[in-house]
Amino acid sequence: MTSSEVTSREVTATTQVRPPARKSVPAKKVRRGFSDRALGTLMLLPALLLLLVFAVYPFLASVFDSFFRIDFLTREHTFLGPDNYRRLWEDPAVRGAFGRSVLWVAANVVIQAVLGVAVALLLNAGLRGQSLARGLVLFPYVVPAVVAALVFRFLFNDTSGVAGYALRELGLSESLANPFADPATVLGALVAVNCWKYVPFVVIVVLARLQTLPGELKEAASLDGAGRFGIFRHVTLPWIAPALIVAMLMRTIWTAYDFDLPYLLAAGGPMDSSTTVPLAIRKLAFADQDLGLASALAVCVAILLVAGARLYLRAYRSSESALS
Amino acid sequence: MPSAHPPRRALLRFGAAASAAVSGSALLTACGSGPDSGSGKVVPFYTTESDPKSLAFYRSVIREFEREHPGVTVKLTLYSDENQLQYLQSAMQTGTDIGVFAPPASNILDWAVKGYLLPLTGMIEEVGEDDFLPGSRITYRGEDYAMPFQANASVLYYRKDLLDRAGIAPPETYEQFLGAVRELHGQGGIDGISSGAGNTPGMTTQFLAPYVYQSGWDYYGADGRVLFGEDEVLDGVKRHVAIMRYGRKGMFNTNYPDLMNTYISGRAAFATMAGRLGVNLAAQNPKVAEVTGVLPVPAGPFRTGRLAYGGKNQYSVFARTAHRREATAFLKALTTGTNALKFALTVPGHLVPPLKSVKDRLRAGIGESDDPYLVRHGDWVRTILDLVPDAMSPDMAMGSVVNGRYAGRQARPCPWAGKAWAPPPADAVMVQSILLRGEDPERAWRRAVDQLEWAGRDWRAANPKWRADA
Amino acid sequence: MRLRNFRRAPLYLCLALVVAVADLPLLWIVLTALKPDAEIIAYPPSFWPGELTFDNFRTLFEISQFSAYLRNSLLVSVGATALTVLLGVCAAYALVRFRIPGLRWVGELSLFAYLVPPILVLVPVAQVVARFGLANNLGALVVLYTATLLPFALWTLRSYFHGLTVELEEAAMVDGCTRFGAFVRVVLPQAVPGVIATSVFTFNAAWSEYLFASTLLADPEKFTVSQGLSLLMDQTSVYSWGVLMAAALVIVTPVLVLFVLVQKFLVGGVGQGAVK
Helix, strand or coil: CHHHHHHHHHHHHHHHHCCCHHHHCCHHHCCCCCCHHHHHHHHHHHHHHHHHHHHHHHHHHHHHHCCEEECCCCCCEEECCCHHHHHHHHCHHHHHHHHHHHHHHHHHHHHHHHHHHHHHHHCCCCCCCHHHHHHHHHHHHHCCHHHHHHHHHHHHCCCCCHHHHHHHHCCCCHHHHCHHHCCCCHHHHHHHHHHHHHHHHHHHHHHHHHHCCCHHHHHHHHHCCCCHHHHHHHHHHHHHHHHHHHHHHHHHHHHHCCCHHHHHHHCCCCCCCCCCHHHHHHHHHHHCCCHHHHHHHHHHHHHHHHHHHHHHHHHHHHHHHHHC | CHHHCCHHHHHHHHHHHHHHHHHHHHHHHHHCCCCCCCCCEEEEEEECCCCHHHHHHHHHHHHHHHHHCCCEEEEEEECCCCCHHHHHHHHHHCCCCCCEECCCHHHHHHHHHCCCECCCHHHHHHHCHHHECCCCCCEECCEECCEEEEECCCEEEEEHHHHHHHCCCCCCCHHHHHHHHHHHCCHHHCEEEECCCCCCCCHHHHHHHHHHHCCCCCCECCCCCECCCCHHHHHHHHHHHHHHCCCCHHHHHCCHHHHHHHHHCCCEEEEEECHHHHHHHHHHCHHHHHCEEEECCCCCCCCCCCCEECCEEEEEEECCCCCHHHHHHHHHHHHCHHHHHHHHCCCCCCCECCEHHHHHHHHHHCCCCCCHHHHHHHHHHHHHHHHHHHEECCCCECCCEECCEECCCCCECCCCHHHHCCCCCHHHHHHHHHHHHCCCHHHHHHHHHHHHHHHHHHHHHHCCCCCCCC | CHHHHHHCHHHHHHHHHHHHHHHHHHHHHHHHHCCCHHHHCCCCCCCCCCCCCCHHHHHHHHHCCHHHHHHHHHHHHHHHHHHHHHHHHHHHHHHHHCCCCCCCCHHHHCCHHHHCCHHHHHHHHHHHHHHCCCCCCHHHHHHHHHHHHHHHHHHHHHHHHHHCCCHHHHHHHHCCCCHHHHHHHHHHHHCHHHHHHHHHHHHHHHHHCCHHHHHHCCCHHHCCHHHHHHHHHHCHHHCCHHHHHHHHHHHHHHHHHHHHHHHHHHHHCCCHHHHC
């Protein structure tokens, strides 16, 4: 795992920016319980154990499986070498799914970050009814994917769907009546529903971070004659940046593997126009019963995500050091 | 429930439980017996039939069976239809005993060939081989691998009132059908047809298959050769698409409930669907039910209306189940005799018994039954029952219709059906790309033919020992 | 003052728009759940129910075991949240404050949890769970959800702990606290917004989870709400939008209530004082 070594080195650098607290406290005055080392280990251990069993093990198992053909019942492994990877490369369906996934992730993350910050600022502007509005705006986030899919299907089904009806009454094109059935609109519609559900996630993170923004910073900036945009650009944005970047990193990974909403709303169709990588993986693993090939695809995506995560971590590091 | 305790203790409890379970199961494995030997035998029963009426039926059969077989308990497990493949496969991989279960039709032969399923030949012989409707058993190399418990047939529901008002007779030929759909489409916001395409396994096939059969061909031949590429099939595809143009666009990537709701809410003049639509219609919109009639689907020149799409469902017994004899006995009790009839009556006309004796009892009882649905709509159910023997699906009855010849429905599951109909299925993509992208039908059809070819070739390459049961 | 409000009119307009987009679908759930079937399938659709009915809810609880599903989901979600927050807080603090060689990569390691799609992890995880004899056990879901949600908790909390100044902590230690004591008495109170955000997230994710629950739980008595809803959709004979929307409302209400209760803490700025 060279890439994770690199990331850990980067983050080591991050933490070194801030001198560790221990050194600045005169040792003799401190009442010691556990030694720091023992306490730290103790605090980390349970989390570490869980991660090993449920994250590292499945990941390594996937990497291993990706070099084999596997019988589902007997789990008999037949070694194939890099064959699965070659087959992936040659499969036009997989390449198509890959392209759609890139589009899907980019659109979702960008829109969610921009709208998330905008809405958070709006909800932090001190408008009347602000706390009520905060609650109302964040609601979609707690709607489970199964329910969200159900509701949007209902709103946009073209038998009794009220949204389809409204759009048709307004004279908009017929295909808008059920955007999930049209290859031209389906991906856009899925992004829209996904953003409906997940913009509030970014809003929550950013709002919570905004609460800790020291008032003096803003005051100092306005004393320096900064306008509203200037304050945002030089005070607010840098302050929320670390939280926002972590939120975006999480959203990137989750969106890349988001299965429920796309599946429940369009099942990858019509044709394959909304088949993203996780749907392709499901098909390979369960419909085609080819666990090895599915694992190979997952490993490829994981490698890309590690690369993506590095970029985010780098941004995170610089945003943190910019603050201190 | 560990979650009811403080979390740290929950974790400890989890750890303790885990280690106990590990050592426990190690011991059991060492003894070489199932986890329930000693105190009573457990027969796991897995089903996706979550309909309250069906569940009540299952529970009563289980009670009765347990009374008659002391020491045996049947454990009912529900799983969702939507993710049945991943559910069953995960269960198999973790060594879960799935006992009596319903393998997805498209995987059944593949699993039989691979040895996941227990041969049921003895039980089928006890029931009487002649009692099965032709083509309803699933055999491979002389052994039966499944006990069918449901057959059905897809029929054409039509609005008598709308036809009467337009002065059109109920259609008996494809041309009349197309004319009626065209005529009624768009009148008062009503669609000509509620029929669709989508990634739900088998859904597009349900609507397309009658057009293929009534062109005198099938998807695959008995030996697995692709017949979908014959010229007459292309004509069938064109006929199907011509009808579909009189539906709404939303139907081209849809699911069964949406299709049914369109007809039930009175928004379509025609709908092709199995018996379920009738039952739901009568329950949810009796007014439309009163003016609805049921016909076979006239989809082409060959045996017009007399070849239909029909799905079927069957139970198999997991090859590695702990108590084979008890599992088989339970399966028999569940799917034969009076129980089979009771089950069929939980959704009349949708759950058609695949045993002739039971089906005849059902048909004979329609006139005398006091079931309100059968009293009002017994004629629908009769139409469906009469069509069932000639209702089939290309993934289960390969080579039933070949070059304008039909000698009864064949029991010949397609071993690579799982691949051929994996989402997005070749036929669905074909229909969707013609209707939604305006692709040339011939090009779309050729691509589908290729995809059906590849699916078979891949599977045969991986299973060179397979020979078609001829 | 009036001028100020006037200038802010566009902001209010934006706010109204955002609220409408966010909540109209939810309003539609409520309205549909209260309509009789005939009105739901009527065309053109009506907005307000012409006739209010609770039949859909009655049917829902008659034909399904939704009260059991709710109880199960509550158990799993509370358990997973408590465990995640406890482990997350400890681990995040340790990562931020201690320099222990070899352990710092735990933070990055945790990202692994997300690098394999759940759909694929399904089989190995099901095997691990089965090996521990915990198939069909709600406790297994608690542990599994904790494992999958922990990385997020770790990262969020870490960024909170980073944002906190060390002076108070040091002062407490000078005053005679152990480091752990300082952590509990000084650090934790400051991290409340982060802890609450993490809890809300965790609870909600556990409440909504479908894939693992539907694979690991087999006994209908143990189903969670998402599974229950999916099962209800399978029962095609009752595919009634009214009943489904009633179910949707029943599923969403508990999380919404929790959210409303907690939201004041979440964005109310608890813990700000201590930082200043």
